[in-house]
Amino acid sequence: MAKGRVVIDVERCKGCELCREACPPDILVLAEDLNSKGYRPVIMLDPSHDCTGCALCATVCPDGCITVYRDIPQKPQKKEQTLNGKALSLAA
Numbered sequence: 001m002a003k004g005r006v007v008i009d010v011e012r013c014k015g016c017e018l019c020r021e022a023c024p025p026d027i028l029v030l031a032e033d034l035n036s037k038g039y040r041p042v043i044m045l046d047p048s049h050d051c052t053g054c055a056l057c058a059t060v061c062p063d064g065c066i067t068v069y070r071d072i073p074q075k076p077q078k079k080e081q082t083l084n085g086k087a088l089s090l091a092a
């Protein structure tokens with residue numbers, strides 16, 4: 001499963017909670033503190049790294065407050081092939 005994380009612009013967030021309702025693993029919560037506009041913004045609380053980077057939260061946010069980052073799994077490195085102890089170069 002892909003891993004992701006989100007960055008929330010808490011100063012622009014109005015605390016409407018649409019993103020919370022959309023998040024499958026339910027890892028978005030309202031902060032205790034108010035932002036400068038008097039709203040409780042949403043923050044991410046993801047100690048188990050459950051965010052998949054699905055971007056549903058960013059899609060539903062009416063104010064574009066959420067940026068999603070998703071890890072791209074690296075392909076495994078090919079093992080070097082050898083013949084009689086010498087490395088083989090593979091033709092392209």
Ligand code: SF4
Binds near residue numbers: 004005025
């Ligand atoms: S990207 Fe998906 S899993 Fe991650 S916080 Fe947003 S809705 Fe939740």
Ligand code: SF4
Binds near residue numbers: 064
């Ligand atoms: S949908 Fe956007 S404005 Fe609403 S709580 Fe989430 S981040 Fe804040």
